[in-house]
Amino acid sequence: xxxxxxPSNRVVTETRAIEAEAGVIKKADGxxxxxxxxxxxxxxxxxxxxxxxxxxxxxxxxVLRCNYSMMPFSGDGSRVKPGPSRRSKEIxxxxxxxxLPVLDLxxxxxxxxxxxxxxxxxxxxxxxxxxxxxxxALADAGFTMKDMVxxxxxxxxxxxxxxxxDGAEEHMDENEAAxxxxxxxxxxxxxxLLQMDGIVSKExxxxxxxxVKPALKLIAEKQRExxxxxxNGASTVGDLR
Numbered sequence: 275x276x277x278x279x280x281p282s283n284r285v286v287t288e289t290r291a292i293e294a295e296a297g298v299i300k301k302a303d304g305x306x307x308x309x310x311x312x313x314x315x316x317x318x319x320x321x322x323x324x325x326x327x328x329x330x331x332x333x334x335x336x337v338l339r340c341n342y343s344m345m346p347f348s349g350d351g352s353r354v355k356p357g358p359s360r361r362s363k364e365i366x367x368x369x370x371x372x373x374l375p376v377l378d379l380x381x382x383x384x385x386x387x388x389x390x391x392x393x394x395x396x397x398x399x400x401x402x403x404x405x406x407x408x409x410x411a412l413a414d415a416g417f418t419m420k421d422m423v424x425x426x427x428x429x430x431x432x433x434x435x436x437x438x439x440d441g442a443e444e445h446m447d448e449n450e451a452a453x454x455x456x457x458x459x460x461x462x463x464x465x466x467l468l469q470m471d472g473i474v475s476k477e478x479x480x481x482x483x484x485x486v487k488p489a490l491k492l493i494a495e496k497q498r499e500x501x502x503x504x505x506n507g508a509s510t511v512g513d514l515r
Contacts, residue, residue: 278434281442289426289438289489294406294496296414296504304415306500308407310426311440312397317407319415322385330386336379340369340389342404344396365401372405372425372457372467378418387417397441399427402455405467410497414504423466424494425457428486430474435482437489454479456486460494463487 282290290311299305304319325331342365369391379387389411391404402425409423429439430452436443439453452472458465465483474482 278432280431280436282440284436284438286434286436287485287489289493290440292493292496294410294500296410296500302411302415304411304413304417306407306410306414308403308410308497310399310403310406310438312395313399313403314393314395315400315403315407316392316394317404317411318390319387319408319411320390321387322379322382323388325384325386328384331384333383334380336382336385336387338370338374338377338379338387338389340366340373340391340408342366342369342391342393342401344393344400365404368467368469369401369405369408373408373412373423375464375466376409376420376423376459377412378420381418387412387415398439398444398453399455401467402426402457405457406493406497410500413497413501421459421461422494422497423457424460424490424497425455425467426486426489426493427453427455428482429453429472430478430482435478435485437486454482456483456490458487458490460491 293309295307297305298307299318302318302320306317308315322336325337342362389408391408393400405423405425413419426438428437431443431446439451444451444453452470452474454470455467456465457467
């Protein structure tokens with residue numbers, strides 16, 4: 275079989291170039307920008323504030339509420355219909371579940387913390403970029419967190435396992451590539467998001483989950499660097515290889 279060469283000429287464990295910044299939206303309580311390749315996500319955090327209607331309140335803890343949205347012309351040129359869609363609701367839900375294991379909101383009973391995630395441009399990996407941006411924004415807002423949550427995809431293209439699929443790889447061979455978004459708590463290696471679009475063997479799935487861990491840990495360090503540099507006044511733009 276001919277050896278698979280990635281369209282971007284990256285090695286199989288290499289992510290696209292990454293940029294991360296914290297504190298990019300002045301009027302938000304916390305905010306961040308996270309870009310990986312041509313996929314860019316902005317996250318803004320507001321709260322804690324009283325949750326309405328009151329029957330949704332939790333007297334023991336605050337509630338995390340995420341809202342994921344792609345801007346109308348963020349993708350391949352086709353227009354994304356504005357407003358909530360089934361896909362955006364699903365990604366909003368899994369984003370909340372990915373972030374909650376590291377977030378402690380017990381000091382804010384009966385309140386809500388809103389995270390708004392907007393993507394002005396996308397080229398694969400949009401939910402992972404949104405999770406990365408949201409984690410930085412929550413840390414920027416000053417919430418107690420056990421660790422960062424880092425996210426990136428891993429998958430199988432033409433029988434080859436690769437980290438961080440781009441748009442060209444996702445659409446190879448009539449969309450037969452397997453795309454597996456993964457979010458992880460780096461310090462414990464606990465997986466907080468695992469989804470899959472496509473078909474891959476159990477053996478290759480287990481190999482892929484081990485293969486993606488170094489990239490997730492490097493992304494987490496980039497996220498932490500964004501927070502550190504937020505208060506040092508330095509830029510966090512750079513490449514992650």
